[in-house]
Amino acid sequence: MAPLPVAVITGGSRGIGLAVARAFLPTHRIVLVARTPAHLETASASLTASLNRTDAASSDRVRCLVADLSSITAAKHAGDEIVAMGDTEVLVNSAGVATDAPLIVSNMDHIQGVLDTNLTATIMVTRAVAKSMVRRKKGGCIVNISSVAGIKGNSGQSVYSASKAGVIGFTKSLSRELGSRGIRVNAIAPGYVDTDMTSSIPSVKRAEYVAATPLGRFGTPEEIGHAALFLSQATYITGQCLVVDGGLSA
Numbered sequence: 422m423a424p425l426p427v428a429v430i431t432g433g434s435r436g437i438g439l440a441v442a443r444a445f446l447p448t449h450r451i452v453l454v455a456r457t458p459a460h461l462e463t464a465s466a467s468l469t470a471s472l473n474r475t476d477a478a479s480s481d482r483v484r485c486l487v488a489d490l491s492s493i494t495a496a497k498h499a500g501d502e503i504v505a506m507g508d509t510e511v512l513v514n515s516a517g518v519a520t521d522a523p524l525i526v527s528n529m530d531h532i533q534g535v536l537d538t539n540l541t542a543t544i545m546v547t548r549a550v551a552k553s554m555v556r557r558k559k560g561g562c563i564v565n566i567s568s569v570a571g572i573k574g575n576s577g578q579s580v581y582s583a584s585k586a587g588v589i590g591f592t593k594s595l596s597r598e599l600g601s602r603g604i605r606v607n608a609i610a611p612g613y614v615d616t617d618m619t620s621s622i623p624s625v626k627r628a629e630y631v632a633a634t635p636l637g638r639f640g641t642p643e644e645i646g647h648a649a650l651f652l653s654q655a656t657y658i659t660g661q662c663l664v665v666d667g668g669l670s671a
C-alpha cells in the first residue's frame with residue numbers, strides 16, 4: 422500500500438495547530454513543528470492515542486521537529502529540516518505569537534519577535550517546502566493561519582495585525598507564482614478562538630469580544646482545523662483568505 426501523504430503543521434503542539442493536525446490525522450502522516458519539546462511530546466502522544474482507537478497504529482504516523490521560528494536564520498534552518506524529513510503534500514503555517522501592546526510603548530524586541538515569528542517564519546518555511554513541492558511535481562497545498570486582525574485591525578495589536586496582513590498578501594502573491602505548478606496557497610483568518618493564546622484575555626474584554634461576534638461565542642480550534650482540511654480538499658480554490666470568525670468582521 423502507498424504511504425500516506427505528509428502534512429506538516431508548524432505550531433502543531435497546541436491550540437489551532439494541534440486541532441489542524443487532528444483533522445489531517447486520518448488521511449496523512451503528520452509532522453508537528455514547535456519550539457517546546459514537552460509540548461510536542463504531549464501533542465504527539467495524544468494524536469497517537471486517538472489513532473490507536475480508530476486505525477492501525479503505525480510508528481511513523483506522527484513525527485516532531487523542535488524548532489524555534491523566532492529568527493530568520495532559525496526559520497530557514499527549520500524549512501531545510503522539514504524538507505529533509507520527506508515529501509510534504511500539505512503545509513499549514515500556524516506557529517504564531519500575540520504579545521499585545523500599544524505601538525507607542527512597544528520595544529524593538531517585541532516588534533521584531535512578532536514579525537519574525539508570524540510573518541518571516543511563514544515565508545521562510547514556505548519557501549523551503551514550496552521549492553521541494555515544485556521539484557516533486559505532484560502539486561501541493563499550503564495554508565497560512567492569518568487573523569481577522571490582519572483584515573480589520575484591533576487596538577493594541579498593530580504589530581500583530583501587520584504581521585497577519587502580511588501573511589494574507591504573501592498568500593495571494595504566492596498563489597499566483599505557484600498556481601501553474603498545481604500548488605494551491607490559501608489563508609485562514611480566524612476570529613477569537615479558545616486556545617492558550619486567548620486564555621489570558623480579562624473576562625470583561627472577553628465579554629466585549631463575544632458581544633461583537635454575531636454567533637455569540639469564541640470559536641473552537643476544531644472549527645479552524647475543519648477549515649484547513651476543507652481548503653486542502655477544495656481543488657479549485659487558491660489565493661483566498663477564508664474568514665472563520667463567527668461573523669465578527671461581517
Ligand SMILES: NC(=O)c1ccc[n+]([C@@H]2O[C@H](COP(=O)([O-])OP(=O)(O)OC[C@H]3O[C@@H](n4cnc5c(N)ncnc54)[C@H](OP(=O)(O)O)[C@@H]3O)[C@@H](O)[C@H]2O)c1
Pocket residue numbers: 431432433434435436437438454455456457458460461488489490491514515516517518519538539566567568569610611612613614615616617618619
Ligand atoms: N487563538 C486565536 O484567537 C487566534 C485568532 C486568530 C489567529 N490566530 C493565529 O492562529 C495561530 C495559532 O494560534 P493559537 O491560538 O493556536 O496559539 P497557541 O495556543 O498559543 O499556540 C501557538 C503555537 O505556536 C507555536 N509557536 C509559538 N512561537 C513559536 C516559535 N518561536 N517557534 C516555533 N513555534 C512557535 C507554539 O509552540 P510551543 O508549544 O513550542 O510554544 C504553539 O504550537 C497563530 O498564528 C495565531 O496568531 C489565533
